Amino acid sequence: MDPLRYLLILAACVAVTLPLELALGARVYRQPRRLLATLLPVLAVFVIWDLIATARGHWWFSTRYTTGGTLAGLPWEEWLFFLVVPLCALLTFEVLGQGSRLRRRAERAGLLRRDRRAEPALVPEEQAAGPDGSPVRQVPPTAGRPTAGSRRGR
């Protein structure tokens, strides 16, 4: 079991965070292209740091607790580390974003009253008044999303 130790630690990280995607609504694995576009630059930067650090003797890896497979001189567990840790952070970040997404969805469905403080841009337009206090424009109360019509096109 010793050679698998580093690998098993990483596997535990993946296993522990998997429910964030499967049960708690995070969409990270389900955006594979975006995930790749995020992880590849991160992997490149930190592998370069790792290569410099190991070359300069800042740290080194146990041969007893790694499988022995290396890529560019680093244990491939170390490469996986730079994928697994960012992945865990992204899953956490996406689950934390669920609250606001669900709230917006409920607002659109009319289940919640829209919090006007959260969308201050709408208020001045609706309350804009001429010098005599009369409304400059008649804005129907349903025109909550001013760009909805223009974005629809046609």
Place this chain on the structure above:
Amino acid sequence: MAAEYTIAAVAAPVAVVALELAVLRTGLLRTARYWLTVAISLAFMVPVDGWLTRPDATVVHYAEQQISGVRAPWHIPVEDYGFGLALITLTLLLWQRTRPAAEGEGRDA
């Protein structure tokens, strides 16, 4: 003479923040969601890193002359938190940067 990992562990988060302020400009660092993600991620990093650095079965060894010598909790070099902060922050910044336009509107992607 200087502990190089100590220097790198301070410089890396600073460099990532500079990247955000000068180039990426996602606004992520001003959100509570980012700071909460960092707090949770670093909290979970403690058992993981603690396991990797435990003295009786060390997976990753550090050169004592390249670190400050401050290790907490257990045997985790304090520098690892700077390393982790930079890793997590860069990841979240690039994730925000590649966010589909639709998600910003709160629509179903």
